[in-house]
Amino acid sequence: MTGAVLFGNGTAASITQAMLQALINTGGKIIFNGGSSPVTLTLNATLNVDGRKEVIIDGRGLLTISGNNSVRIFSKGTTSNQAQGTLFGVQNMRLINGRTNEGLGGAAIQGQQFGSLKVHNVVFQDNQGPLSSGDACGAVWTGSYKETSFVNCTFINNKAANGGAIGSIGSSVSIINFLFESNEAVGVGGTFAQGGQGGAVYMDGVNLNGVNSYLILCGSVFKNSTARHQAGALNASFYRNQGSTGTIDRCLFQNNKCLDNLGGAMYLQLSEGLSPAGANGNFVVTNCTFDNNSSPEQGGAA
Numbered sequence: 001m002t003g004a005v006l007f008g009n010g011t012a013a014s015i016t017q018a019m020l021q022a023l024i025n026t027g028g029k030i031i032f033n034g035g036s037s038p039v040t041l042t043l044n045a046t047l048n049v050d051g052r053k054e055v056i057i058d059g060r061g062l063l064t065i066s067g068n069n070s071v072r073i074f075s076k077g078t079t080s081n082q083a084q085g086t087l088f089g090v091q092n093m094r095l096i097n098g099r100t101n102e103g104l105g106g107a108a109i110q111g112q113q114f115g116s117l118k119v120h121n122v123v124f125q126d127n128q129g130p131l132s133s134g135d136a137c138g139a140v141w142t143g144s145y146k147e148t149s150f151v152n153c154t155f156i157n158n159k160a161a162n163g164g165a166i167g168s169i170g171s172s173v174s175i176i177n178f179l180f181e182s183n184e185a186v187g188v189g190g191t192f193a194q195g196g197q198g199g200a201v202y203m204d205g206v207n208l209n210g211v212n213s214y215l216i217l218c219g220s221v222f223k224n225s226t227a228r229h230q231a232g233a234l235n236a237s238f239y240r241n242q243g244s245t246g247t248i249d250r251c252l253f254q255n256n257k258c259l260d261n262l263g264g265a266m267y268l269q270l271s272e273g274l275s276p277a278g279a280n281g282n283f284v285v286t287n288c289t290f291d292n293n294s295s296p297e298q299g300g301a302a
Contacts, residue, residue, distance in 0.1 A: 137167020162201025170208025
């Protein structure tokens with residue numbers, strides 16, 4: 001990355017939590033410089049990102065950051081309004097073993113309102129958010145982000161009450177060329193207090209950021225994920241008269257399960273009743289395959 005500062009002096013021993021936090025505090029572009037072999041940085045506290053500072057971190061395919069099954073990995077702070085929100089970007093790394101029982105989850109990345117998030121070529125594995133709280137999600141959570149973009153990422157074995165891999169309230173989201181495998185929404189009952197919706201992805205309103213209002217999924221694979229209440233893979237709630245749009249193209253939904261209720265692979269809800277034609281934009285599914293998904297009630301596929 002042009003203009004990036006180096007994280008490390010070329011040795012694995014120089015890759016420390018204190019150094020990374022200091023660089024994050026300054027802001028700007030940060031690039032791994034810990035040698036030519038893979039390095040795992042194990043955290044004893046969450047890495048905090050100022051919501052008003054743009055921060056982009058590149059692990060060069062060599063950096064793994066572990067929450068050590070005890071702490072959230074990244075938390076980006078809130079700002080007063082969308083105009084103050086900045087970009088947080090992570091790329092070319094692994095984020096593993098993040099843990100949180102706080103708030104709305106995001107054991108690997110928590111993005112508090114407002115701003116944007118871009119994630120490129122990142123593996124999220126074995127991250128866990130709250131297991132019994134409505135709207136609480138697993139690996140990544142954002143609130144009212146104007147842009148949340150994921151490209152060429154993998155989510156494996158992440159879990160929470162809702163949205164084992166990705167969850168959001170009010171954020172517009174694009175997910176391109178992905179693998180979601182064996183993620184879980186383990187909440188029971190589907191109420192605000194309990195969850196259990198969207199084994200891989202849970203979205204509640206894409207319009208509340210006040211700028212964009214879309215969900216885009218393209219070229220992604222959802223497999224072997226489960227939800228207790230509804231939507232083994234993808235749960236999305238849209239709100240009427242907001243012009244929200246959804247596009248799902250060239251995706252595979254395979255071997256996903258809803259254990260108790262509706263939607264083996266996907267559950268789409270338009271809240272506050274059925275909107276007049278055109279009032280809520282279009283939701284289009286094209287060139288997709290639904291294979292061996294299951295539900296005990298309605299919608300084995302969707």
